[in-house]
Amino acid sequence: MSKLPLIVYTPDSLLSNPFRMGREMWRDLVAGQGLAWRLTVRDLSAQYRQAFLGFLWVIILPLANTLVWLFLSHSGVVNVSKTPMPYPVYVFTGTMLWAILIDALNAPLRIVTASKSMLAKINFPREALVLSGIYQTLVNALVKVALLLVALLVMHIHPGWGLLLFPVAMLSLVLAGTLIGVALTPVGLLYTDIGKTIPLLAQFLMYFSPVVFAMPKSGLTATLFQLNPLTPLILTARDWLTGQAPEYLGYFMAVNVASIFLLFIFWIVFRLAMPILIERMGS
Amino acid sequence: MGEALIKVEGLSKKFCRDLKKSMWYGMRDIGSELLGRRHGIDGVLRQDEFWAVKDINFELRRGECLGLIGHNGAGKTTLLKMLNGLIRPDQGRIEMRGTVGALIALGAGFNPILTGRENIYVNAAVLGMSKQYVDGKIDEIIDFAEIRDSIDAPVQSYSSGMNVRLGFAIAAILIEPDILFLDEVLAVGDIGFAIKCLNVVRQMTSKSAVVFVSHNMQQISAFCTRVMVMDHGHVLLDSPSPSEGIDQYYGLVQHAQQISGNGEAAILGVELIVNNQNIESIEPTIPHGAEIGISIKLHINSSRPAVNMQIYIMDEAMNPLVCMPVNNAEGTLNQFPAGELEVRTSMGIVELCSGKYSITISVKDQNTNEVLSRVQGLSPFRIISDRAHWGKLVRQVVVDQIKILPPSA
Numbered sequence: 001m002s003k004l005p006l007i008v009y010t011p012d013s014l015l016s017n018p019f020r021m022g023r024e025m026w027r028d029l030v031a032g033q034g035l036a037w038r039l040t041v042r043d044l045s046a047q048y049r050q051a052f053l054g055f056l057w058v059i060i061l062p063l064a065n066t067l068v069w070l071f072l073s074h075s076g077v078v079n080v081s082k083t084p085m086p087y088p089v090y091v092f093t094g095t096m097l098w099a100i101l102i103d104a105l106n107a108p109l110r111i112v113t114a115s116k117s118m119l120a121k122i123n124f125p126r127e128a129l130v131l132s133g134i135y136q137t138l139v140n141a142l143v144k145v146a147l148l149l150v151a152l153l154v155m156h157i158h159p160g161w162g163l164l165l166f167p168v169a170m171l172s173l174v175l176a177g178t179l180i181g182v183a184l185t186p187v188g189l190l191y192t193d194i195g196k197t198i199p200l201l202a203q204f205l206m207y208f209s210p211v212v213f214a215m216p217k218s219g220l221t222a223t224l225f226q227l228n229p230l231t232p233l234i235l236t237a238r239d240w241l242t243g244q245a246p247e248y249l250g251y252f253m254a255v256n257v258a259s260i261f262l263l264f265i266f267w268i269v270f271r272l273a274m275p276i277l278i279e280r281m282g283s
Numbered sequence: 284m285g286e287a288l289i290k291v292e293g294l295s296k297k298f299c300r301d302l303k304k305s306m307w308y309g310m311r312d313i314g315s316e317l318l319g320r321r322h323g324i325d326g327v328l329r330q331d332e333f334w335a336v337k338d339i340n341f342e343l344r345r346g347e348c349l350g351l352i353g354h355n356g357a358g359k360t361t362l363l364k365m366l367n368g369l370i371r372p373d374q375g376r377i378e379m380r381g382t383v384g385a386l387i388a389l390g391a392g393f394n395p396i397l398t399g400r401e402n403i404y405v406n407a408a409v410l411g412m413s414k415q416y417v418d419g420k421i422d423e424i425i426d427f428a429e430i431r432d433s434i435d436a437p438v439q440s441y442s443s444g445m446n447v448r449l450g451f452a453i454a455a456i457l458i459e460p461d462i463l464f465l466d467e468v469l470a471v472g473d474i475g476f477a478i479k480c481l482n483v484v485r486q487m488t489s490k491s492a493v494v495f496v497s498h499n500m501q502q503i504s505a506f507c508t509r510v511m512v513m514d515h516g517h518v519l520l521d522s523p524s525p526s527e528g529i530d531q532y533y534g535l536v537q538h539a540q541q542i543s544g545n546g547e548a549a550i551l552g553v554e555l556i557v558n559n560q561n562i563e564s565i566e567p568t569i570p571h572g573a574e575i576g577i578s579i580k581l582h583i584n585s586s587r588p589a590v591n592m593q594i595y596i597m598d599e600a601m602n603p604l605v606c607m608p609v610n611n612a613e614g615t616l617n618q619f620p621a622g623e624l625e626v627r628t629s630m631g632i633v634e635l636c637s638g639k640y641s642i643t644i645s646v647k648d649q650n651t652n653e654v655l656s657r658v659q660g661l662s663p664f665r666i667i668s669d670r671a672h673w674g675k676l677v678r679q680v681v682v683d684q685i686k687i688l689p690p691s692a
Contacts, residue, residue, distance in 0.1 A: 004461060007368070013316060013322065275368075279298075
């Protein structure tokens with residue numbers, strides 16, 4: 001018979017043939033690499049070409065956030081409990097790391113929404129969009145971290161050998177953000193409510209993570225901080241960056257294992273949902 | 284004939300009229316998909332749902348070109364989207380062998396800030412091409428699109444024609460599919476470029492199995508080896524003869540009657556006369572080259588001194604193709620008296636291309652140019668010929684003389 005590749009489309013659930021589905025997921029992930037990188041170059045160069053301040057925008061927002069919190073704590077409007085390092089260092093590293101996480105969280109829905117018309121007309125590996133979001137977040141994160149390191153040196157904080165492990169922590173933040181983003185994308189594409197809720201949700205989450213507040217020692221908030229799976233990610237990243245011994249290393253690794261597993265699950269959901277969403281959102 | 288590259292059996296797709304419900308059904312479909320249930324709940328229609336595509340069957344071999352024609356909303360694009368794997372069928376099965384390519388949404392993914400050259404690489408990546416492959420083809424693309432001067436300018440400075448040319452050039456030069464989908468791609472651009480595109484598409488169609496969607500019947504007639512006429516998701520006709528399909532498509536076109544004027548005249552009835560026989564049937568089919576005439580009953584309720592009449596033949600888009608001022612034997616406009624009249628006149632030989640046409644009659648006051656009555660969409664009729672030509676009027680001509688000239692120096 002013929003040696004040409006066979007493509008079959010039926011209403012049968014894709015889950016009914018998990019091996020084929022796994023093969024196709026792997027194939028699309030590999031095939032999507034080149035496209036993801038192209039889209040990344042496209043989006044980043046367009047983004048910087050059109051803005052007068054260019055790359056600076058990556059750091060302007062977290063920088064402004066830091067200044068606000070420094071002002072709030074200095075003027076006594078907000079009473080921040082004692083942090084294990086000078087508060088400016090704590091809040092600056094915190095907001096920078098948090099910005100990386102939120103970048104990663106926003107990327108999937110942002111990019112998939114922007115590519116709606118392409119999705120409705122062209123068959124390409126949909127994974128490329130999510131991958132491109134990760135690449136863009138990483139490139140922007142490198143800019144942030146570079147500035148962060150300079151600032152730390154100016155403030156006489158020396159990271160030490162822990163810095164070598166910091167990339168692991170940075171990837172964990174991107175991984176966790178991407179996971180949440182991918183999980184929200186299918187519903188978010190249909191209902192714009194999701195996109196509108198994300199900034200609110202992010203703000204809320206920030207107050208229950210050790211970003212601008214120190215870890216509370218006791219009470220309900222302490223429990224909430226402990227339960228928040230983002231806590232070990234932020235703390236470990238900051239510890240490696242500022243030359244401290246990480247306190248929650250076990251928790252950190254557990255969260256990462258869970259993230260990888262969940263990302264795989266939500267990748268499957270994303271794949272299954274995509275044709276249904278394209279049908280519902282029209283062209 | 285090559286092997287069958289596309290096999291479609293009992294293919295159906297539902298859509299929902301109501302946006303809110305559609306979104307909610309979408310959520311439920313995702314839920315049932317995750318539970319491993321079959322898509323489309325075995326053909327049950329939920330509230331506000333309808334069949335956008337219903338029970339399509341066909342096979343297509345290499346070298347064949349299937350033309351899909353029908354009105355907007357007939358389900359052509361939905362069918363193409365299912366074939367392209369963008370949306371999933373609710374019923375039925377699609378089997379395809381070989382690589383699939385599409386000339387749809389030319390220039391999708393262009394970023395207006397980036398230059399034409401950068402966008403070529405982006406667009407090629409969307410089509411699944413590597414940078415190295417594009418490097419070897421980029422000059423060919425730029426030359427084909429005829430935009431060498433502005434290739435390094437941002438795409439937002441391009442005219443819409445340049446955009447389309449670049450989009451077409453990228454897709455047409457890079458892809459070499461076994462199965463090709465074309466959706467209204469040749470509808471834009473200037474005529475010179477359109478001819479160039481047609482030639483490229485013709486080359487591609489000879490090597491692949493092609494599904495071609497177009498509203499341009501000349502293109503359908505020129506490319507397709509087979510035509511499917513769709514209406515409300517159903518296939519009305521699947522025919523190996525494009526002209527039969529095109530004729531059926533024109534049959535779907537409604538010529539609505541529209542009456543205007545100041546009411547001092549009224550058209551009471553119109554009958555076509557073909558080869559000296561009155562035609563009584565509704566929407567008759569007239570062979571190309573027949574001699575036709577018309578019999579008009581009208582009432583003129585005015586004692587104006589110079590009332591005259593013009594007859595028009597309109598095409599399916601209501602463009603007037605032939606204007607026939609009704610003259611007297613002296614060759615000046617005939618003046619009609621008041622009262623109830625029956626007017627017979629010859630309209631000569633039908634030189635119209637195959638298609639659907641109708642008659643418009645206008646009764647005017649020659650002195651004031653006031654319209655007493657104008658009625659369009661009267662006695663629609665169809666013209667059939669062996670093929671659709673590229674002109675609205677078709678006149679067969681005969682060679683008088685051929686002289687072989689000496690080769691010029």
